Amino acid sequence: MKTSNFKFLFYLRHICIVLFVLFTTNAAWAEQSEKPIRFGITPAIVHDQYALLADWREYLQKKLERPVEFVTRDNYRETIELLKHNKLDFAWLSAYPFVYSEKNHFVRLLATPLYQGRPYYRAYLIVPASDLQTKTLLQLKGKVFAYADPYSNTGYLVPRYQLRQEGEDSKHFFRKTFFTWGHQNIVMAVARGLADGGEVDSFVWETLALIRPNLTRQTRVIAKSPEYGFPPIAAQITVSQAEFSAMQRVLLEMANDTEGAKLLKRLNLDGFISGDPKLYNSVRKMMQALDDI
């Protein structure tokens, strides 16, 4: 009995040593080369195209020769918080969250996508397709209006700004407002008649018109806003210059290789440029006008 107990302890010690060695070396190796890049995805794009996102992630991993992790959140606030606390390295933000985050000094502009050849997008005012009377935002007085997200540019900032320009108080203008946490949901809410109107990201609406025409057909675009800088990709402020450049180069060169071009086509984009923070000045202006943040 005693001998067998002793033997067992002897083997157990050996197993422990082996496990310890394996564990520590593995961890050290992972620390050095395999620390994944964390990339935030927000409803600034049609973020439930999971197959497309998986392929794009694969592409980025291959090009960067590093693992890339996509961190998808349904609202901007959470992504902003993650960036603020350095839990993300990069994130695709809407214009307004970018301006907000940049103003608070925890991100810098990495790249701006090119949509229809230009780094701009608009806000579309949509109503149900069955509503043939409404022509302007003002006609929606006393109606139910769907906002996208408290940090959304086109889905929240723009309509309130437009009302203010018209001398209306957005707080009491509508009978009822609610957040849908995404532009696609606004389209759905308007299509189903839950909301009588909403303003959406033109890029999301046009992309949906391509991939889910049955949904967009139930809505009608009655007004288009001026252009704003396209939702950019931002880098966390602490990301090293090397990583920043590597990611920027991969994005800028996407349009130049076949696989990248295919992915861009599926993303309904034409490419990326390094961009200019000035592109978002109009957003900054609206933000200041509303004195929101």
Added chain:
Amino acid sequence: MKFFDLSFRYKIPLWGSMLIIVTAIAVSASMIVDTYDELKEDLIIDSDTLARSLTSNLFPALLHDDTWRAFEIISTAIDSPYSDWPGQAQAEAILVVDNALNIVVSTHPKMAPISTDISELSPEYAALADQISQMGEHPSQAIELPGSNRFYYITPISRGNAHLGTLIIVYPQGVFMPRFFDIAWHGLSVGSFILAILLPLNWYWGRRMTLPLLLLASRMSKTSGKWPADLEPDLYTHRDELGQLFEAYHLMLEELKAKESLEKQMEQSERLAALGQLAAGIAHEVNNPLGGMLTAIDTLKRHGNVDPRTMKTIALLERGLTQIRDTVGALLVEAKLKSRNLLPQDIEDVQTLITPLANKKAIYITWHNSLDGDIPLPATLVRQILINLLLNAVQAATQQGEVLFDIHVMDGNLRVVVENNGKTLSPEQISHLFEPFSPLSRDGHGLGLWVTYQIVHQLGGHVEVEKESNDYMRFTVEIPMGGAL
């Protein structure tokens, strides 16, 4: 013709079929009603499950005024991928109202827009609103409004004392009808299948059951005239009431036949007795003058001087008168002769007498004599009976035929059985067999059996003639021993 006058042949199968069909309909109807109730109960249980899960998710959404989240929650319940599942009752719409009965969110915003009072939607919803405001502390309630073609399930959205609103699940009336029809159809096809098996079985069984009864009835209706043929014994072999009826019928028929035969026998013996009396009377009346005439002839022969020619005439008269006397004497059977008792030796004597006659026709006689010691019966008369019967048998038997003789004592009776093969007699012939001057007698004067019958009767016994199945005639004589003579 009324149903109750119908033949059992139709009535029993019809009754059976009617019972089967009525039973099948009753069982099916009760099952269908049960199924309807169960499905309705299922719907309420399903609604309750759905309502519980929805309200638990809706509570935080309503608490945070998250209209979109609430919309997603209720939409999922309507647009679920299980909506095509046949067993699932599909809700038509789901509404959430606040405590003021204004719509917070609905799956059909176009029909029920946000922030409208549900009473304004339609009179039906106004009635529903009344029900909801009267609901009080009820946890959940299934509501069917009169005149409505919908079914409502309402559940409060609350936790503890916090009451945020009410969930309304709307089902189209008869939401479970497809499933109900499915089950009912299944039940009906099983029922029809069972009927398809039971009805022919019932028909066959009913016919089979009534067939013996029908035969019995048709036979019994014929008993008034001639006797109907016996029923085949394997027609109905069971020992139930019908079997007993068959047996009773059989017994009745037997008894009727026996009675008839007894009546015939009595008629026959009465006739023979009357004949015997008549014969005896005539014999006495004839014998008296005959005796005188014979005595006169005798006297004339002895003392009269008659010429040979007259003598010849007298002799002729004498022979004639003697023949008359013999014949009358034969008719007048007198059993009151004093005689010694019968001995086994007497039987052997009879055998000795009859054997040469039998040999002439090469007839084989099987002889059984089981007498030992003397029998208290007059030997002369018994010998006469035996000789008569045996002569008759030998005469009736075919060439190289067979005669069977048996004599024994049984139950205080002397019993003689004589059988012979040859032509059998019809019942009609048998009934006249013992009459004098029988036309059946081919030689002799046809008095042998008459005499036998008279002797046996005077000895207190009786004679029976039977036709055996295999072309044999059997004569049985029974004489009580020590009977009053």
